[in-house]
Amino acid sequence: xxxxxxxxxxxxxxxxxxxxxxxxxxxxxxxxxxxxxxxxxxxxxxxxxxxxxxxxxxxxxxxxxxxxxxxxxxxxxxxxxxxxxxxxxxxxxxxxxxxxxxxxxxxxxxxxxxxxxxxxxxxxxxxxxxxxxxxxxxxxxxxxxxxxxxxxxxxxxxxxxxxxxxxxxxxxxxxxxxxxxxxxxxxxxxxxxxxxxxxxxxxxxxxxxxxxxxxxxxxxxxxxxxxxxxxxxxxxxxxxxxxxxxxxxxxxxxxxxxxxxxxxxxxxxxxxxxxxxxxxxxxxxxxxxxxxxxxxxxxxxxxxxxxxxxxxxxxxxxxxxxxxxxxxxxxxxxxxxx
Numbered sequence: 048x049x050x051x052x053x054x055x056x057x058x059x060x061x062x063x064x065x066x067x068x069x070x071x072x073x074x075x076x077x078x079x080x081x082x083x084x085x086x087x088x089x090x091x092x093x094x095x096x097x098x099x100x101x102x103x104x105x106x107x108x109x110x111x112x113x114x115x116x117x118x119x120x121x122x123x124x125x126x127x128x129x130x131x132x133x134x135x136x137x138x139x140x141x142x143x144x145x146x147x148x149x150x151x152x153x154x155x156x157x158x159x160x161x162x163x164x165x166x167x168x169x170x171x172x173x174x175x176x177x178x179x180x181x182x183x184x185x186x187x188x189x190x191x192x193x194x195x196x197x198x199x200x201x202x203x204x205x206x207x208x209x210x211x212x213x214x215x216x217x218x219x220x221x222x223x224x225x226x227x228x229x230x231x232x233x234x235x236x237x238x239x240x241x242x243x244x245x246x247x248x249x250x251x252x253x254x255x256x257x258x259x260x261x262x263x264x265x266x267x268x269x270x271x272x273x274x275x276x277x278x279x280x281x282x283x284x285x286x287x288x289x290x291x292x293x294x295x296x297x298x299x300x301x302x303x304x305x306x307x308x309x310x311x312x313x314x315x316x317x318x319x320x321x322x323x324x325x326x327x328x329x330x331x332x333x334x335x336x337x338x339x340x341x342x343x344x345x346x347x348x349x350x351x352x353x354x355x356x357x358x359x360x361x362x363x364x365x366x367x368x369x370x371x372x373x374x375x376x377x378x379x380x381x382x383x384x385x
Contacts, residue, residue, distance in 0.1 A: 142355070142356050142357050142358050143324060143325075143356060143357045143358065144357075144358050144359070145197075145357065145358070145359055146194060146197040146198050146201075146296050146324075146357070146360075146363075147197060147198075147200075147201050149198055149201075149296065149324035149325075149356075149357070150197065150198040150199065150200065150201025150202050150205070150294070150324075151201050151205055152324065152344055153198065153201075153202050153294065153322045153323075153324060153342060153344070154201060154202045154204075154205030154206055155205070156322075156342045156344055157202065157206065157292065157320070157322060157342055158205075158206065184285075184287075184288050184289040185208065185209065185289065186208055186289055186290040186291070186292060187208065187209055187210065187211065187284065187285070187286060187289050187290070187291050187292070188202050188203040188206070188208050188209070188210035188211075188291075188292045188294060189210065189211050189212060189213045189234070189284060189286075189291055189292070189293055189294065189307075189311070190210065190211075190212055190213070190294045190295070191212075191213055191215040191232070191293065191294070191295040191303055191304070191307055192212055192213070192214045192215055192216075192274050192278065192368060193362075193363035193364070193365070193367070193368050194295065194296035194362075194363045195213075195215075195294050195295035195296055196212050196363065196367075196368045196371050196372070197296070197363060197367065197371060198294045198295065198296050198322075198324065199212075199292075199294035200371045200374070202292065202294055202322060203375075208292075209375060210375055211284045211372070211375060212274075212278045212279070212284075212368065212372060213232055213233065213234050213284065213293065213307050213310065213311065214232065214233045214271050214274040214275050214278060214279070215230060215231065215232035215233070215271070215303050215306060215307050216230065216231050216232075216267040216268075216270055216271045216274075216303075217229075217230045217267070217302060217303050218230055218231070218242075218260075218263050218264060218267055218302070219263065220250065220255075221255070221259055221260075221263060225299065225352065226299070226300065227243075227299070227300045227302040227303070228242070228243050228246050228247055228250060228260065228302075229241050229242040229243055229247075229264075229302055229306075230302035230303040230305070230306040230307075231264075231267060231268060231271055231306055232271075232303065232306040232307040232309070232310040233271060233275055233310055234284055234286055234307070234310040234311045234313070234314040235283045235284050235285065235286055235287070235314035235315070236283070236314075237310050237313035237314045238271070238310065239306055239309035239310040239313055240306055240309075241302045241303075241305040241306040241309065243300075243302065247260065277365060277369070278368060278369070278372060284314070286311050286314040286315060286316045287314060287315030287316070288315060288316075288317055289316060289317060290316070290317060290318045290319075290320065291311045291316040291318070291319050291320070292320045292321075292322055293307050293308065293311060293319060293320070293321045293322065293338075294321075294322045294323075295307075295322075295323055296324060296353060296357075296360075297323055297324050297325040297326060297353030297356060298323050298325075298326040298327075298330050298334070298353070299326075299327070299330070299350070299352065299353055300330065301326065301330040301333055301334050304321055304323070304334050305333075305334065305337060308321065308334070308337050308338055309337075318339040318340075319337075319338045319339050320338060320339060320340040320341070320342070321334055321338045321340070321341045321342070322341075322342045322343075323341070323342070323343045324343070324344060324345065324356060325343070325344075325345040325346070325347065325350075325353060325356040326343050326345075326346060326350075327346065327347070327348075327350035328346045328348065331343045331346055
């Protein structure tokens, strides 16, 4: 994988096996991920379906998860503060003022990208992609619901491109919802899921049950369907034959982005570029293996959370998403944030 300067722009590349873990979340990401599967399929094994994991009284899910996360975070946090004289992230640029500002920074990075590696191995200037698209249609900017829509709206406005929404939901570990064991996304009626099967096996062995994880899947699938009806109202995103720029407000594990890439490709996109304001380096490398290009201006070594990269990080509402989508079909008339 190659990089350009300090902008965090890189072409596709593989994450090296056995690479040194440099952040608390990267310890989880070092697990060998299985291919995107659909529907959800947990592997059968020692603690697979039909077999009980370790007794829940011995390792309650909440306590087990907390101990795992704390063991991963503490040594990295202590070492980082000793080396940099401050908490994780202190050595990098200041936080984004809002999702709107993050979108504008991404637009600048995308506009300055000198070349992009496509799935077929050819190279092409991004300016050419924005003029005509690789498949004959104009490029499409999509935002992952909900927070990614505000980012995508700014990218589309700055580049003069149409944009839309890709409904997506993270499958959070019960009691530790900020850490995902998978994600689901939908584009042009194509639903795809990303499941971290090795992590699921570990969760089952730690006292989580199939019923508990299955309940997360059912709830998030129902929410995904609700968003499809509300945001799209039967409308297709029309990703087929187009270069699709997938935007989110950041990535912690990358599961949502991976599910979105799979859904967009299933919808027939000719190439996929991922644009993220912030993500751990390992996640950027991992997503870069699946996308035709990735832009990520900030890759903190000691990653804390997506929200830590922003001065203000409120939850996006359905009303905000619908308001931004109402402006689609041309250049956006207003900014998504200060």
